[in-house]
Amino acid sequence: MATATIARSCCTPSCTEEVARTRFDDERLADQERVLTAFADPTRLRILYLLSGHDSLCVCEIEAAFDLGQPTISHHLKILREAGIVTAERRGTWAYYALARPALKTFVSGLEVLL
Amino acid sequence: MATATIARSCCTPSCTEEVARTRFDDERLADQERVLTAFADPTRLRILYLLSGHDSLCVCEIEAAFDLGQPTISHHLKILREAGIVTAERRGTWAYYALARPALKTFVSGLEVLL
DNA sequence: AGGGTATATTGATGGCTATCAATATAAGGA
């Protein structure tokens, strides 16, 4: 019967070396991180859910769903815009926001490579 | 020929009212937000990518892939653990981390309802 | 042109968090 060998290092040297040498695709990760940061806020996540139930919504309607000042909502919409996951269209005095579904789909697919 | 009517409000009253009345599933959203917050950090995102390429990794190996102190990596691993997207197993002196793939899958599916 | 409404921007501020240094805990070997 073989005696159980006690490991004297946590992993094989080759694995340790390979992990230590890992280089990341920084540009791709920066994009992904921008979207993730846009998602990772209670208000913005709720805005996205709001938009998912409608073709598009006017800013004043979005405002009405929250107990937050108008500049705050405008700030969040800007972050969502800059992350590329919502679109904004001006019609007269009003601005209409909608999900950028293709970009969202790309983003979710990007996460799936982790699985 | 019909004269173009100028809108005097941004949307239909019924839509505006419905949006204003929107109630969110706060508990579900809190879970989702915890995972999103765990994702939305450069170091943690990279840790997840590292883990995705291996069955499991020892903490000291993860440390070696970053220019950060050991307590900082330990802090990030804790956040990932508490979000439920990685698992930790102690074997002797070492701790091995791995992706919690089922939880990740659930999370990604949760995002897909937005599409 | 002037006034009113909708949205965006700016500036200030409090709270959160990524990081580190120091310390604590856990486990194994002598």
Next chain:
DNA sequence: TCCTTATATTGATAGCCATCAATATACCCT
């Protein structure tokens, strides 16, 4: 038991960001 190594926790701090008040801009109507 003592020492060493691996990991976790604690405490302190600097930088970031969500929020608001004030202001600016854009657009429409008269």
